[in-house]
Amino acid sequence: MPHNKFSRFQTEQEVGQEVERFQKFLEREDLMENTILGYTWTIRYFLCTYHTVNEDTLLKYKSYLVSGFSPATANQRIQAVNKYLRFIDFKYHVKAVKVQQKPFLENVISMQDYKFLKRKLKMDNPTYYFLIWGMACTGARISEILCIKAEHIVDGQMDFYGKGKKYRRIYFIKDYQNECLKWLESMDKSSGYIFLKGDGGRLTIKGVEKQLKSFARIYTIDKAVMYPHSFRHLFGKTFYENYHDLPLLADLMGHASLDTTRIYSRRTSAEQASIINKIVTW
CATH class of the missing domain: 1.10.443.10 (Intergrase catalytic core)
Incomplete structure (x- = not known):
C-alpha cells in the first residue's frame, strides 16, 4: 500500500509494517547497524505513541524529549525523526536542541x-x-x-x-x-x-x-x-x-x-x- 504521511497508525501491525519500510530505506542508505537499530526504535515509539505525523505531534515529541532526556540524547532521537521525515517526504524539519559544550574534557584515560x-x-x-x-x-x-x-x-x-x-x-x-x-x-x-x-x-x-x-x-x-x-x-x-x-x-x-x-x-x-x-x- 502506498505511504500516506497523514495516515493514522492504529495497530501494532500497521506500525510494524511502516517501521519495516523505513528500515529498508535506511539499509539502502548504507547506515551502520547500530544507527539503523536506534532510528527504527525511535520511529516505532513515535508512531505507537502519537499515531500520526504532523507538526503538532512532532512538537509534542520534541517537548517530551527536552523534558526527559539530556540534549545529546534528545538530538539523537530528533535526528532519527528527521531521517524518517525525509523518507516520507514530509516538508518539515525538527530543530535540534542547543547543546552547550563543556569547557573541558571529562573522564579521559591518561x-x-x-x-x-x-x-x-x-x-x-x-x-x-x-x-x-x-x-x-x-x-x-x-x-x-x-x-x-x-x-x-x-x-x-x-x-x-x-x-x-x-x-x-x-x-x-x-x-x-x-x-x-x-x-x-x-x-x-x-x-x-x-x-x-x-x-x-x-x-x-x-x-x-x-x-x-x-x-x-x-x-x-x-x-x-x-x-x-x-x-x-x-x-x-x-x-x-x-x-x-x-x-x-x-x-x-x-x-x-x-x-x-x-x-x-x-x-x-x-x-x-x-x-x-x-x-x-x-
Missing part, C-alpha cells in the same frame, strides 16, 4: 594508564590489546574498529562512510600494522573480521563496554575512564597537543564541524584542577 593497560593486555589478552591500541592510535569509534578486517591491516588503511555520510579514511601506523600482521599470522588468519569472541562470533559494542569495566577492576584503573570513547578522546587530545591542526584532526576523526573537534584544544577537568592548584597560591 596516557600513563593507557600505556599500563596496553602492557597488561599484551600479555593477558591480545585481542583487546590490538582493539584498544587501534582505538587510541586511529581515533576511530568503537563501531568502526569492530569492522576492521585482516585485509585492512594489510592495506594499512580503511575507507568507509561514517556519520552523516562523511567519507573517511582511517590510517594504521606502521608499528600497529606490523605487530598486528604478526598476530594475525600466528593465528593463520588472512581475511575477515579480526576482533572476535572465543566462539568465533564478532565482538559487540556492549560486550566491549562490559569487558572494559572488568579490566578496570582487574588492573585497578578508574572505571569512569574505561569506556570505548575514552580512547577516541585520548587520540584527539594527544594528536592536537602534538600537532595543532584542527581541520586535519576533524578529517581524521570524521567530524562534520570544527566546533566538535575544538574540545580537544582544551584541558581535561583533572588537568584544569592540577594547574589551578599549582598556580593559585593566594
